[in-house]
Amino acid sequence: MTDAPLPKHASGGMAHARQASMQSVLQAANFAEAVSAFASEVAALAGCRRVALGWMLGDEMRVMGLSHGAEAVLRGALPDVAEAMFEAVQQRASVCVPSDSKGLPLITQAHQVLLRKDGLAGVLTVPLAQHGEVVGALMCERTDEPFRADDVLALEQLVSTVTPLLILKRELERPWHERLWRRLDRLRARWHDPREVALRWGVRLAALAALGLLVVPLPHRVAAHAHLDGAEQRVMTAPQDGYLRAVHVRPGDVVKAGQVLAELSDDELQHTRRARQAELAQHENAFAEAFARGDRAQAAVEQAKAAESRAQLELADEQLAHTKLVAPYDGVVIQGDLTQMLGAPVKRADTLLVLAxxxxxxxxxxxxxxxxxxxxxxxxxxxxxxxxxxxxxxxxxxxxxxxxxxxxxxxxxxxxxxxxxxxxxxxxxxxxxxxxxxxxxxxxxxxxxxxxxxxxxxxxxxxxxxxxx
Structure with a gap:
């Protein structure tokens, strides 16, 4: 295979490479397939003989995938590759051997051993990191020419783009308890970090507040839907059979004691009253004539009939008085809209109004x-x-x-x-x-x-x- 330099930014090659790498990782069914697909993409892009991707499992670096579909026993296999990856991870920097960079000197012992052992022209390892945490490394091997500075920069940009996707693939395959312990480990690491003063004080204050809420007696209330009723309710019923003639109040009106609320028709009662008055006058006259004649028996009969007519007249007067519904106390009409019932017949004891x-x-x-x-x-x-x-x-x-x-x-x-x-x-x-x-x-x-x-x-x-x- 002929080695070739990475595509230049000006030609748009890097954008295409990033898109292709992200697509291959997203289409992979699981983390292992995503690692192999990404390694193969980088190998084809950078003209490498072999590309390996390793992942940090605790304090151990383990090779998780190789390019070109190569099969390897990853548990304990390729120790030299894993050692070179761990060397770059420990320094949190890309390690290139040989290097034309004039930056800070880096430890390259493991890379030198790998370079001499396999007869390579160049070895480059780029750490995989997110939010300051190094999770793995990508190592590329060339047999024809070493890596240049622009190759290193291009691979670092590519790795920084794809690393979040690889982390997501890895996290989705973890059991829930492993994800939980991982988050706790991250929190513990931040807790011991001297720069995280705000975090430590925030956790202490939150714990103190939670302890106070759990221990200090706090008021408690039970919420309930509520509605307002009158202390008592008075039902105003029809005092007798009749017809509704007038209504003076509606629900919601405030009334005073003695106020007329509604009226029943009294035409029939007035006629009855006049008839009873005529009967009373007739019996009183008959009583006077019998008394004048000295007919005591007839006078007693007429006197009894007059008393009966007087009682019936009093009953008619009382019924006339009851044709008006009067408020028994100051209150509010809460039920009974009679404005649509004018002229309607009502029966005795029918509910007309309700007052509170x-x-x-x-x-x-x-x-x-x-x-x-x-x-x-x-x-x-x-x-x-x-x-x-x-x-x-x-x-x-x-x-x-x-x-x-x-x-x-x-x-x-x-x-x-x-x-x-x-x-x-x-x-x-x-x-x-x-x-x-x-x-x-x-x-x-x-x-x-x-x-x-x-x-x-x-x-x-x-x-x-x-x-x-």
Whole structure:
């Protein structure tokens, strides 16, 4: 084979060589094939008799592949080649023998032995490195002419381009535990590096902070979806059969005690009242005539009929009074839009409106099933409503109900809480409305994170063991 110099940059040969080398490495099925393909590309590019690629395995250099598809027993084989590679790796510099460079002198003993033993014209070893860490070496052998300075520079550029791909191929074939130990070794090396002062102090501070989080008691809160309800609700029903004549309020309206909310039609009741008045007058007149005649029996009969008519008239008056629905207290209408039912018939006891006291509220929280065991009556917390994001309200747990709700595919328990009479509540009272939603957080006793996590893990393990066994 005739040796040939490396292609010049001006001709674009190096760009093509880098592209071809990267393509051959990427197309390789595994690391061994990638090493052999890259060595063959370099041999063809640089006109070398043989190109070998070695890799650092701990403190040992091992030949991993040869050019031109040459087969070799790589474990323990080619000791002279491995020694020459290790010589360049130890010096972290490219070693060329013979060399026309006038730089710093390098140790070339192993390369000289290889040059004389195999009758070579030139030997060049380029270390493979990334981020300051040397992972291997590429050694090229020529039989016709030595390597020039521009050959060394071109090969160094080519190696620096392909080395990250080879490292990636190698790392992908490593088991996970080897990759983990490798990262730990790198971290340990950085830890002992005198220049890594920031790393050591950062790790110490992080460890101290983690220890503090695990040992120092920290506050803990249970978050739960919350909504606001009235302290009580009054259902306004139809007092009698009739027709809806007028509606004066809608849901959300604030009402005062004694305010008329809705009216039923009273035409039929007015007619009944007039009829009862006429009957009463008739029986009273008949009673007066019988009394004047001295007919006591007839007078008693007429007097009884007059009393009956008077009672029926009072009933009609009472029914007329009940045709108007009146607010029993100051509050807010929370249900019942009757504006679309004007003129519709209603039956006695039909629900028309629902009222809630205007300044009395309760908080209903939906706590997750896993958090209920840690909650108890009397615990405090804070509520933030979506309508009032700048006014957190404090509350205390008043009751843990056994009622469950299926929300988002999970069971939640309803927790009833009472708002504390604080200045923040007094400022927000005029803006509060039943039905407002938000997020409540119930405060639990402070405890270290380590204890909290250990308790949760132990509970999960006990439950899982019970379910599996």
């Amino acid at each position: 006291p205007g300044l009395q509220y309760r908080v209903m929280l939906e706590a997750a099933e896993a958090d209920v065991a840690s909650l108890s009556v009397g615990q405090g917390g804070s509520l933030l409503l979506s309508a009032l994001p700048n006014q957190p309200l404090r509350f205390t747990v008043a009751r843990i109900t056994p009622v469950t709700k299926l929300t988002d595919g999970a069971l939640h328990y309803e927790i009833e809480a009472q708002l504390l009479p604080e200045p923040a509540l007094q400022q927000a009272l005029q803006q509060l409305r039943p039905g407002l939603q938000g997020v409540g957080k119930i405060s639990l006793p402070a405890e270290p994170l380590a204890w909290r996590w250990a308790r949760q893990a132990w509970g999960w393990l006990r439950y899982a063991a019970w379910a599996w066994i």
